[in-house]
Amino acid sequence: MKFAHIADVHLGFEQYRLPYRADEFAEAFRRAIEIAVKERVDFILIAGDLFHSSRPSPETLKQAMEILSLPKERGIPVFAIEGNHDRTQRRVSAYHLLEKLDLLYLVGLREERVESEHQTSEKTERGWLVKGVFEKGGKSVEIHGMKYMSAAWLEKNPPREIFRPEGDSILMLHQGIRELVEEMMGKLPESQRDYYELRLGDLPKGYLYYALGHIHRAFLTSYDIGKLAYPGSLQRWDFGDYEIRYRWDGRAFKPIAGNPKGFYIVEDWEPRFVELKVRPFVDINIKADEETAKRELKRLSTKIPEEAFVRLDIRWERPYDVSKLTELIKARYIYVRTRFERKLTGRTPSGEVPKPEEYFLPVELKAIELTGEKNIESIDDVVKLFLGEGWDERLPKKAEKPEMKEDSPVKKEDANLKKEKKDKTPKKDVEKKRPKSSEKSSERKVIKRPSKGSNLLDWLGGGR
Numbered sequence: 001m002k003f004a005h006i007a008d009v010h011l012g013f014e015q016y017r018l019p020y021r022a023d024e025f026a027e028a029f030r031r032a033i034e035i036a037v038k039e040r041v042d043f044i045l046i047a048g049d050l051f052h053s054s055r056p057s058p059e060t061l062k063q064a065m066e067i068l069s070l071p072k073e074r075g076i077p078v079f080a081i082e083g084n085h086d087r088t089q090r091r092v093s094a095y096h097l098l099e100k101l102d103l104l105y106l107v108g109l110r111e112e113r114v115e116s117e118h119q120t121s122e123k124t125e126r127g128w129l130v131k132g133v134f135e136k137g138g139k140s141v142e143i144h145g146m147k148y149m150s151a152a153w154l155e156k157n158p159p160r161e162i163f164r165p166e167g168d169s170i171l172m173l174h175q176g177i178r179e180l181v182e183e184m185m186g187k188l189p190e191s192q193r194d195y196y197e198l199r200l201g202d203l204p205k206g207y208l209y210y211a212l213g214h215i216h217r218a219f220l221t222s223y224d225i226g227k228l229a230y231p232g233s234l235q236r237w238d239f240g241d242y243e244i245r246y247r248w249d250g251r252a253f254k255p256i257a258g259n260p261k262g263f264y265i266v267e268d269w270e271p272r273f274v275e276l277k278v279r280p281f282v283d284i285n286i287k288a289d290e291e292t293a294k295r296e297l298k299r300l301s302t303k304i305p306e307e308a309f310v311r312l313d314i315r316w317e318r319p320y321d322v323s324k325l326t327e328l329i330k331a332r333y334i335y336v337r338t339r340f341e342r343k344l345t346g347r348t349p350s351g352e353v354p355k356p357e358e359y360f361l362p363v364e365l366k367a368i369e370l371t372g373e374k375n376i377e378s379i380d381d382v383v384k385l386f387l388g389e390g391w392d393e394r395l396p397k398k399a400e401k402p403e404m405k406e407d408s409p410v411k412k413e414d415a416n417l418k419k420e421k422k423d424k425t426p427k428k429d430v431e432k433k434r435p436k437s438s439e440k441s442s443e444r445k446v447i448k449r450p451s452k453g454s455n456l457l458d459w460l461g462g463g464r
């Protein structure tokens, strides 16, 4: 007995709103089916999420019909369950339509009894349990399973109470299982219930193969007397599902290989992973200043395939223009993420917690004050502050100008301004009355940089 186990095909998924990605998801499915047919499998399993949506477009349905006609023409039955993406609460889903066309056989709990060349039904307290059947040379295999169900439903109806193996049997489910998710992703907090609906112990024992779907990463293990497998999605799902990641270790990029994409061909109950060549996803992260990032990304760019999708994550302690950096990478699609943030250690060199006026420049304090009013019009003032003379205050020399001292006469004007705001005077008028930028605010304080460590970063970092 030989069969193919495919899951998470996601037909119709226009990833990153790119219509050609939906075609690529369909292309991966076509190749998987072609390989299965060429390998002369006896039957094919699709463990949920054949479609990306429960309401696939006519074009997506046509793709599914065309591809599934390949095994049909050769008399290879396809057994399927619905996943969380494509199940429906209504009575009829896209799968029922494909079943009507003899392109697949749906297994699971149903309201009506189904008997066909490859299906049989058993009456249960939860409805008709429709099972797949395959016979060859006096041997037979039963395919049990059901569509994706919520954690709440499964708590009352664990699979071990619904399913019982009969002879050589396969159980097909589209669920996350806590112990396995944790093996793949690390320990999950008790509150994190989004990734699984079941515990390993909820599964019935005695099946020879557990054909699972839902987790988009290939994973193979054993359960009781059988094998348990997730083939993963056929195409790369996101940048966490990378082909290769270049992780910055502070000095250089360290390449980390991702997981292969594909499906299983199972012969005499032994699964073998069949890898599909799909569009490469490259995940790059770097934490460096502009010059270093430029040099290192230029060096790395020769390793990036042109057809790749790239995520570029740039971090540094102060902002810089990344547009020239992204031009260095020649790829089909680039997603840039920047995180420029100053790391506040919470201690000055003397070991004290800094006060805001010790940490922020006067111009920054003013900006915080203005934006804190949540008055969108104040944005103009903030821009002026940074583009105008306020910017010069970055330099300690200028901050020490005599007119900056505490009790400047401007203070009264400021008080007037506040009063005018209360009176709902239109902002434009207020602006005209604003004092010139050089004498704008009395709240500015003269800041003397700590003498130790003339470099701001050194100072913030505790003078390392």
Ligand SMILES: [Mn+2]
Residues within 6 Å of the ligand: 008, 049, 083, 085, 214, 216
């Ligand atoms: Mn899926």
